[in-house]
Amino acid sequence: MKDDDARKPEPASGVTRRDFMKISGIGVAVPLLVGPTVAKAAGEDVAVHGPGKVPIELTVNGKKLHAQLEPRVTLLDALRDNFNLTGAKRVCDRGVCGACTVLMDGKTVYACAVLAIDAQGKKITTIEGLAEGDALTPVMQAFVDHDAQQCGFCTPGFIVATTRFLEQHPNPTEDDIRRGLSGNFCRCGTYNGIRAVALATTREGRSS
Numbered sequence: 001m002k003d004d005d006a007r008k009p010e011p012a013s014g015v016t017r018r019d020f021m022k023i024s025g026i027g028v029a030v031p032l033l034v035g036p037t038v039a040k041a042a043g044e045d046v047a048v049h050g051p052g053k054v055p056i057e058l059t060v061n062g063k064k065l066h067a068q069l070e071p072r073v074t075l076l077d078a079l080r081d082n083f084n085l086t087g088a089k090r091v092c093d094r095g096v097c098g099a100c101t102v103l104m105d106g107k108t109v110y111a112c113a114v115l116a117i118d119a120q121g122k123k124i125t126t127i128e129g130l131a132e133g134d135a136l137t138p139v140m141q142a143f144v145d146h147d148a149q150q151c152g153f154c155t156p157g158f159i160v161a162t163t164r165f166l167e168q169h170p171n172p173t174e175d176d177i178r179r180g181l182s183g184n185f186c187r188c189g190t191y192n193g194i195r196a197v198a199l200a201t202t203r204e205g206r207s208s
């Protein structure tokens with residue numbers, strides 16, 4: 001189809017159809033870009049990343065990790081596919097099940113719902129970063145002691161979420177635990193065991 005942008009006057013906003021296509025990433029004719037470029041949007045300069053690979057730096061478990069990634073790559077895919085950190089699991093891949101839960105600046109997030117490019121400058125902690133060396137954390141040990149997993153796919157996400165939950169709620173009731181861990185699903189139905197983990201870990205004063 002003939003592109004007639006060149007024959008049209010510049011719109012008052014200063015944003016041409018070509019600019020919009022670059023910004024939204026839907027322009028099939030946009031060349032692959034390396035590093036941010038600048039486009040005009042509503043009269044303002046806007047940094048445009050991609051759609052090609054751009055340099056990304058993530059801070060994961062206290063280490064700086066680098067990769068060339070397309071801006072559309074999620075934090076979960078970056079962790080698993082580029083940095084070989086496969087503890088966070090890809091199950092629903094749409095921010096529903098919690099299997100990919102990691103900590104970002106100390107708060108739980110679904111890694112499948114965060115773009116790697118947006119996670120730059122934040123402290124990411126995965127389940128691999130919770131323990132020191134081969135030693136299990138108290139929460140991890142309690143999962144073993146209370147037989148709180150079956151297939152294990154939800155377990156890393158639950159351990160990260162439970163660890164954070166117990167930091168915030170050192171003396172939770174069962175209802176608190178139900179509500180606090182409601183962002184994580186277990187298809188095998190190990191909820192009783194997981195609640196026992198949270199209660200036992202708290203009772204024994206081992207929530208860190």
Ligand code: FES
Binds near residue numbers: 091095098
């Ligand atoms: S895989 Fe991310 S929430 Fe399910």
Ligand code: FES
Binds near residue numbers: 148
């Ligand atoms: S142990 Fe199988 S999904 Fe939870």
